[in-house]
């Protein structure tokens with residue numbers, strides 16, 4: 001790890017993971033709003049990123065506003081939104097079957113993409129899988145039908161779990177895993193972190209390049225890994241999911257973050 005006072009030297013754009021960095025569930029992390037304002041006053045371009053696809057960007061903007069963090073919908077990227085942008089760009093005529101939550105369907109529809117379900121699932125060109133807190137056997141069965149009929153398999157992300165007040169809950173990885181288990185297929189594309197797709201999209205929105213961009217996140221396997229793959233400066237905060245053991249393991253694997261701080265309030269430079 002380098003001298004922490006240098007963490008933001010030469011950086012003009014910041015990609016901020018949200019859960020574990022700005023808040024933990026519904027609890028704001030102390031000083032997070034002030035830190036965001038400080039970055040702004042230093043002239044840094046900001047983009048807020050989450051792997052969660054279950055909620056819309058509007059919902060995140062409202063959540064951040066409640067926590068005193070000023071933002072706009074345009075500066076938020078969820079993996080659901082990123083998936084919609086990706087498909088719109090690569091397969092504008094796609095017929096999509098969604099095994100995922102309302103927020104994901106909303107983002108895909110808003111991008112002008114066509115969703116298919118019921119009797120039409122076998123005509124789907126893509127199956128998009130994301131976190132679905134109302135998953136049922138029939139939904140997995142429809143996803144399987146579309147995959148067996150040859151649809152491309154797109155995952156919003158592969159997060160095994162996410163934190164909640166009740167402890168860890170199954171994430172999008174559990175939904176992708178159910179489809180993988182019955183179809184024998186791996187996702188053809190993964191959009192969310194650690195895949196660089198969502199990071200590259202964020203950089204193109206901000207018109208920035210890897211050399212002047214940093215990612216601040218609380219998970220080594222997603223945030224830091226995504227940043228590393230995309231060539232960004234990586235900043236880990238210990239206010240979220242990362243344990244000392246995770247950090248030790250990353251160090252041993254030669255995948256240490258560039259900088260480590262207790263929380264976002266300490267990230268300066």
Ligand SMILES: [Mg+2]
Pocket residue numbers: 017018019020021217218219240
């Ligand atoms: Mg996080």
